[in-house]
Amino acid sequence: xxxxxxxxxxxxxxxxxxxxxLQPACAAADIELCELVWDAREWQIEDxxxxxxxxxxxxxxxxxxxxxxxxxxxxxxxxxNPLATLRWNLDKRYLHELAARGVPxxxxxxxxxxxxxxxxxxxxxxxxxxxVVKPQVGAGAWRxxxxxxxxxxxxxxxxxxxxxxIQPFLASVQSEGEYSxxxxxxxxxxxxxxxxxxxxxxVQAVFGGRxxxxxxxxxxxxxxxxxxxxxxxxxxxxxxxxxxLDDGQLALMELxxxxxxxxxxxxxxxxxxxxxxxxxxxxxxxx
Numbered sequence: 001x002x003x004x005x006x007x008x009x010x011x012x013x014x015x016x017x018x019x020x021x022l023q024p025a026c027a028a029a030d031i032e033l034c035e036l037v038w039d040a041r042e043w044q045i046e047d048x049x050x051x052x053x054x055x056x057x058x059x060x061x062x063x064x065x066x067x068x069x070x071x072x073x074x075x076x077x078x079x080x081n082p083l084a085t086l087r088w089n090l091d092k093r094y095l096h097e098l099a100a101r102g103v104p105x106x107x108x109x110x111x112x113x114x115x116x117x118x119x120x121x122x123x124x125x126x127x128x129x130x131x132v133v134k135p136q137v138g139a140g141a142w143r144x145x146x147x148x149x150x151x152x153x154x155x156x157x158x159x160x161x162x163x164x165x166i167q168p169f170l171a172s173v174q175s176e177g178e179y180s181x182x183x184x185x186x187x188x189x190x191x192x193x194x195x196x197x198x199x200x201x202x203v204q205a206v207f208g209g210r211x212x213x214x215x216x217x218x219x220x221x222x223x224x225x226x227x228x229x230x231x232x233x234x235x236x237x238x239x240x241x242x243x244x245l246d247d248g249q250l251a252l253m254e255l256x257x258x259x260x261x262x263x264x265x266x267x268x269x270x271x272x273x274x275x276x277x278x279x280x281x282x283x284x285x286x287x
Contacts, residue, residue: 001055002035011206014261015055021264025271029279038069050078050282052236053086056259060138063090078285080236080278081257089257092136092165103227104251106243109166110136114159122166123149130169132201135160146201169201172244178203178253179214181224182262182270183238185277188225190267191216213266220250227255236281237262237274 001015002008019035026033036043038056045051051073059066067087074083081089088094099105107126111118114133122131134144143161145154146169153159177195181188190213197208205211216224224240231238239260241253264270 001057002037005037009057011057011204014205018055018262018264021262021267021271022274025275026278029275031275031278031282039065045073045076048077050080050285052080052278053259055261059259060135063137078281080234080281082233085231085233085235086258089255090137092134092138092254094255095165095252098227098230098252098255101230103230104223104245104249106167106170106245106251106253111164111166113162114153114164114166116153118166119147119153122168126168128168132167132169133160134165134167136163136165144202168246170243170245172246173201173203176244177209179216179220179242179250180260180263181216181220181240181242182260182267182273183224183228183240184236184273185280186225186228186235186238187273187277188221189270189273190263192263192266211263211266223250227252231255231257234281234284236277 001012003012003016019033023033033052034048038059053070056066067083067090070079070083070086073079093110095105095108096110109118109122109125119131128149130146130148132144132146138144138160143159145158147154173196177193179191179193181191183189192211193214194203194209194211196203197210200207200209203209220242224242227240228235228238235257237257237260239256239262241256242250243253245251262270262274267273
């Protein structure tokens with residue numbers, strides 16, 4: 001994600017845009033925000049006062065190594081968000097837990113692997129023409145696929161490697177898209193509406209998705225605030241992603257606590273909100 005790296009991702013411009021907002025605001029708050037590659041070894045943990053997990057968008061491919069690195073960091077320095085929160089959020093079964101607490105979520109089947117029997121069960125359960133399959137540990141539409149009823153399975157390299165989730169395809173994604181609401185230190189900052197390009201269902205910019213600023217309703221803010229408030233402990237940032245179900249209700253698609261993109265173009269006060277929240281976190285640690 002850092003410009004100039006030998007294997008720079010094509011969406012690294014999003015990281016650069018985010019840092020253009022965060023670094024000056026942090027500097028104004030007397031905080032130096034440095035960019036580090038999480039699994040590089042040329043930097044020392046002891047050289048920094050605290051760590052923030054940013055656009056670590058390859059963590060899902062080496063989850064245990066990622067968690068081990070975070071544990072090493074937190075053993076020596078404060079980590080935001082804390083490791084316990086990140087570990088809980090890493091496996092998307094947290095959605096099952098939130099649903100049990102009464103949070104409206106997208107209907108989901110949890111399976112050990114993607115196979116024809118499990119898919120047919122999903123089609124029958126929801127009486128739907130298509131479903132979306134995702135890894136239980138994943139991000140950025142990695143190994144995610146949309147499957148039509150009666151169609152052949154995609155190639156193995158396009159499917160989740162193991163434990164997966166199956167959800168009904170929501171037609172609203174192509175007309176309305178997805179909503180992301182950003183919170184810093186549990187305070188609402190801004191929101192974005194994300195829509196896919198014509199003929200696709202993935203809202204990420206790397207797949208042609210586009211974003212616009214969104215003003216959530218009072219009810220939507222109450223709903224997302226209640227989701228954020230379910231999380232214990234310090235919370236530097238949280239992104240609540242919502243989609244509309246076929247019955248018109250907005251439901252939680254994901255609660256991003258590990259490496260969410262902050263949509264800086266839709267949040268004119270992003271830098272100040274982030275720096276203020278980080279300052280509170282650091283002050284709490286020092287006290």
